[in-house]
Amino acid sequence: MKLFFAFAIIAIALSVVYGAPADPWNEYKTKHGKKFGSTAEDAQRKKLFLAKDALIAKHNSQPKASYQLEHNEFSDMTPAELSQYLGAVKPANKTRSLESMVRLEMETRQLPDSLDYRTDSCLPGVRNQKQCGSCWAFAAITPLEFARCKKHGALRAISEQQLVDCEPYDYGCGGGWYTNAWYYLQYEAGGAAKRSLYPYTATDNTCAFSSSMIGAKISSYGDLPSFDAAYMQSVLQDYGPISVAIAVTDSFFSYASGVYTDVECDDPNAYVNHAVVVVGWGTDNGIDYWIVRNSWGTKWGSAGYILMERGVNKCKIEKYPATILSVV
Template sequence: MNLSWRYGLALIAVVSVAHVVSYSGPDLPPGPYCAAKPDSCCNGREDRCSAPILGTLCYCDDFCNRTTTDDCCPDFWSHCHGINPESTPETLRICFYNGREYEYGKKVTTNCNKCECTAVNEQLDMICEADPCMIEPELISEVNNDPTISWKAANYTPFWGHKLSEGIELRLGTLTPQKSTYGMVSLHPIYDSKRMARSFSALVNWPNKMAPIHDQGWCGASWAITTADVASDRFVIMSDGLETPELSAQQLLSCNNRGQQSCNGGYLDIAWQFSRKIGLVNEECFPYVGGNKKCTIPWKKTKSLKGSGCIPPSSPPTRVNRYTVSPAHRLGNETDIMYEIINSGPVQATMRVYQDFFAYTDGIYKKSRYVPQQLYGYHSVRIVGWGDENGIKYWLAANSWGESWGENGYFRIVRGVNECEIESFVIGVWAFTVENKAGVIG
């Protein structure tokens, strides 16, 4: 029996089972029943696949045992599955799975994989999908029991029961930069790298001023959230705290649609071009919904906040137009990134995310050897500081999976070795505040 139509994935046969039919005995009409029907009647759920019997109907589809009293035709098992219930041992008529018994057609779910009692090779087997899940208890145990790993893993409930492919598609969302973008000129400021602070945190240096932790939900929106958050941070810092906007990631998801894919991912360079040329509104004006919401900002007709349907800030300095930034610039190495953060604020970074990162709970992350190397996706995060612990240098970064993930929504990752490519594509911008006026729309 071909099961690829139902699963489309690797299957695991577990234990045999058969089902005793109710229609049997010498007084039954000889038939044939299922044998007289098209072959397709043995698959799926087709009420038309029935035959008259004893003043009622018997069925030949795979859901014939749809009631507490079986209504399969007498030749269902022999014709459709090559099973003779009368000759099948009693011990093979029950499906044993995880210590429990299941009847034919019964479905169960184990973590992110579905299982079903199905006829295979002249018997009934419990067939299960075998996809990797976002959260795997075995992986958590391997990480936590490895003394060489400097971080801990745990079950993050919102990710339990979801396939790893779902996480890569909908919990990340940054598309690999185009080759031309990788050629972006890197800034190389003049400074003494040996005098760089051993540790620094934008959260401490600018307390209660940095963008909060967000939860992108099941929407590949990291590209939009980090762009809006880094821009928000830069406006606070570059205006000396006079402008404190929380800028809208939803505007990027909904309105920055040329070359972007909304919840299916976006390019960082295109997001920054939109922020520079069109300008962003605040979160209150266009709140985040984590979905493909229609763009309601008439950005082609006006450049002002009021004309965009937003309420301009009431406290000085008075801003009339949307929030815009300079062209984005790339940062070339570890110390350049540190210098940028300490002088201008948090930066945007792209990293590879492997299966174990979804289960990170605390410590200094480094990809473990227990994950499939070929399964990963790209994700944008906001680096807000750095430090070292027990001789291990790390970056402090803000994620977008909610405050209950990781270290209150943040994580630390090994610094200076380009772990998970986190130092390969790091972006900074200059915020055009009302005070500096340069480049402000209008």
């Protein structure tokens, strides 16, 4: 009995010195500001979190893993909720979206080992589409902002919400396609609104665009050949960021760092469901990668970016590339 009390006193003393054992669920809720309306919902969310926690721990324990995972705001979400942060919907008929496109003629050249627009003054800060499937609009606007800045020497924020509300070929927060967006801006709207005059709301609203809001105009945009990484590199170097569509699977939501090489998204049955923007390339530990800009804010991934394996059509990233060629 005396021995039992001695151990109990030691345990209490250690608890005072080092604190009680950490509760990862409560720590996660505090860090990400998660609050739930009932104990039942809390229990459901905790179950989702613990499943993700096990997946993250298993992956990160692999000694040869080329990338790491971490918890973020998505760790306690259901598959249905996660799908609301995607939104690439490939047009069934691409005739309209490709009408103004031209085939680029890129000369053979010696490409540099790396290119990184993340620190370029013409690339705006990473934005957050929030719980609206408008990734296609964000993927359309970034190359436009970059191209306009390179021509006029100053960065101007352009509206994604105009596309969500007004572009007639897609589905707003229900998804869309970046070349449809460019077609609408060039041929129907006559230009893209300034973001300050048409701010982002992450909801579907009635179109409120007027020509007095225009802050950028597209002259031409181009499709790139599929499955040609070197061609994409040349276009990146000459024209700037490239819009692409990718197939997002579970691990993508938890990406933290390193070169993403998950093979799950390479499944032939996996379909593209998210639009992002390629802003550079490089090589890490012998693995070639693209630098990819997401639209989930700066708290996701590496300050809003992910490195994705290059030259192997990882997650179908090299299947549907397109870019802005010129602006007014």
